[in-house]
Amino acid sequence: MLNVDFRKQLEQFELHMQFQMGKEIVAVVGSSGSGKTTLLNCIAGIMQPDAGGISLHGTDFYKESKKPLKIQKRRVGYLFQDYALFPHLSVEQNILYATSRNNDIAHISELTKILDISLLLSKYPHQISGGEKQRVALARALAAKPDLLLLDEPFSALDDETRSRCQSELLRIHELWSIPVILVTHRIEDAQKLAKRCIRIEKGRMTEQLQP
Amino acid sequence: MIAYDLSPLFLSLKVATISTILVFFTSLILARFMCRYDFFGKSVIDALILLPLVLPPTVIGFGLIVLFGMNGPFGKLLEDLFGIRIVFSWVGAAIASFVVSLPLMYQSVMAAFEKVDPRWENVARTMGVSEWRIFRTITFPLAWSGILAGLILSFARGIGEFGATLMIAGYIPGVTETVPLAIYFAYEAGEMEKAIFWVIVISAVGVTAITWVNYWRKKNAYRIGRE
Numbered sequence: 001m002l003n004v005d006f007r008k009q010l011e012q013f014e015l016h017m018q019f020q021m022g023k024e025i026v027a028v029v030g031s032s033g034s035g036k037t038t039l040l041n042c043i044a045g046i047m048q049p050d051a052g053g054i055s056l057h058g059t060d061f062y063k064e065s066k067k068p069l070k071i072q073k074r075r076v077g078y079l080f081q082d083y084a085l086f087p088h089l090s091v092e093q094n095i096l097y098a099t100s101r102n103n104d105i106a107h108i109s110e111l112t113k114i115l116d117i118s119l120l121l122s123k124y125p126h127q128i129s130g131g132e133k134q135r136v137a138l139a140r141a142l143a144a145k146p147d148l149l150l151l152d153e154p155f156s157a158l159d160d161e162t163r164s165r166c167q168s169e170l171l172r173i174h175e176l177w178s179i180p181v182i183l184v185t186h187r188i189e190d191a192q193k194l195a196k197r198c199i200r201i202e203k204g205r206m207t208e209q210l211q212p
Numbered sequence: 213m214i215a216y217d218l219s220p221l222f223l224s225l226k227v228a229t230i231s232t233i234l235v236f237f238t239s240l241i242l243a244r245f246m247c248r249y250d251f252f253g254k255s256v257i258d259a260l261i262l263l264p265l266v267l268p269p270t271v272i273g274f275g276l277i278v279l280f281g282m283n284g285p286f287g288k289l290l291e292d293l294f295g296i297r298i299v300f301s302w303v304g305a306a307i308a309s310f311v312v313s314l315p316l317m318y319q320s321v322m323a324a325f326e327k328v329d330p331r332w333e334n335v336a337r338t339m340g341v342s343e344w345r346i347f348r349t350i351t352f353p354l355a356w357s358g359i360l361a362g363l364i365l366s367f368a369r370g371i372g373e374f375g376a377t378l379m380i381a382g383y384i385p386g387v388t389e390t391v392p393l394a395i396y397f398a399y400e401a402g403e404m405e406k407a408i409f410w411v412i413v414i415s416a417v418g419v420t421a422i423t424w425v426n427y428w429r430k431k432n433a434y435r436i437g438r439e
Contacts, residue, residue: 072337
C-alpha cells in the first residue's frame with residue numbers, strides 16, 4: 001500500500017497530494033506545470049516534500065522531522081518523460097546497469113522477451129526509435145525488481161500505433177508483476193485505457209478522483 | 213646542425229606531467245564537492261581556486277616563496293620531515309605549474325560535470341546504485357570529453373609556465389631549466405638559434421596535443437553525450 005499525504009511549496013503554488021493506492025495502476029492527469037512530475041520526484045526521493053509523509057508497505061520514504069529514506073533504498077522504478085537512457089551504454093548495458101549478479105539473468109531475459117527488445121541489445125540509444133527507447137527504459141526500470149513503478153508521460157513521444165502497442169505491453173507487465181504503478185499523463189485517453197483510478201490535479205490541488 | 217642539450221624538454225615534460233596528474237585528482241575532488249554541496253562561503257572558496265587566473269605570475273611566485281621558502285611554513289615542514297627542498301628545485305617548478313593550471317582544469321571539470329544531465333544520475337539512484345558507482349560509470353564517462361580538454365589545457369599551461377617557476381625554482385641549468393626558461397635565457401644571451409629551436413619544440417608539443425584532442429573528440433562525438 002502506498003500512502004501519500006504531503007505538501008510542497010512550489011514557485012507558483014503549493015502542491016498538496018493525499019491519496020492511497022494498492023497494487024493497481026493510478027493515472028495522474030493535469031495540464032503542464034500542475035505538479036505531476038513533482039509528485040513523482042517526491043515519491044522517488046529526487047525532491048523532498050516540506051511536510052506530511054510518504055510510505056510504501058509501511059516503510060517511510062518521507063516523514064516530517066525525520067531523515068528521508070535515501071533514493072537508493074526506496075526500490076522505485078522510474079521511467080522519465082524522455083526515457084533518460086544512458087547514451088554511452090548499449091541497450092543491454094542500460095538494462096543490466098543495476099543488476100550485477102548472475103541470478104538476475106532469467107528475470108532480464110524474460111523482460112527482454114516480453115518487451116520484444118532482444119534484437120536491440122547490442123545497439124546504442126541513438127540507434128533506436130522512440131518506441132524502442134520507451135520499451136528499453138521500461139525494461140531498465142523493471143530490471144531491478146522495483147516495489148513501485150513511476151511513469152512520467154511514457155507515451156508522449158510515440159505515434160498512435162506504437163503508443164497502443166506499448167500500452168498493451170504495460171498492461172501485460174502489470175498483470176504479471178502486480179506492483180503499484182503511478183502513470184502521469186496529460187492525455188485522458190491514456191488514463192482511460194490503463195488506469196483503474198484517475199487523479200486530476202490543477203495547480204497543485206487534487207480536484208477529483210475518478211474511475212475512468 | 214647544432215646539437216642542443218635536450219634536458220630542458222625532458223624536465224618540462226616531467227614537471228608538466230606531474231603537475232597535470234596532481235591537478236587532475238585535485239580538480240575532480242574540488243569540482244565534485246562544489247557541484248554537489250551548497251554551503252556558506254562557497255563563492256569565496258570558488259574565487260580562491262580561480263584566483264591564479266587573474267594574478268600576475270610574479271605574485272603567485274612570491275606567494276609560493278612565502279609558503280614554501282626555507283623559512284616558510286610548508287617549506288620548513290617539508291625539509292624537516294622529509295628533507296625535501298622546494299626552492300631552487302624541479303619540485304618547486306612542479307608546484308608552480310600546479311598552481312597556475314589548477315583553475316583551468318577546475319573550470320573545465322566543473323563545466324563538464326554541469327553538462328551531465330542530472331536525470332541520468334537520478335535514474336541510476338532509483339536503481340539502487342551507490343554514489344561512487346554512479347560517478348565512475350555515468351558522471352565521469354559522460355564528462356570525460358570536457359575533462360580531457362581540461363587536461364590538455366592544464367598540461368599546455370604547465371609546460372609553458374615561466375614567471376612563477378623562475379621565482380621559486382630559479383634558473384639552474386640542468387636542474388630547474390625548463391623550456392620557457394631556456395628560451396628566455398638563450399635570448400638574453402643572444403643565442404637566437406637556440407631560442408628559436410626551443411620555440412619550435414614547444415610549439416610542436418602544443419600543436420600535437422591540441423590536434424590529438426580535436427581528433428579524439430570528433431571520433432567519440434557520435435555517441436558520447438547523445439541519446
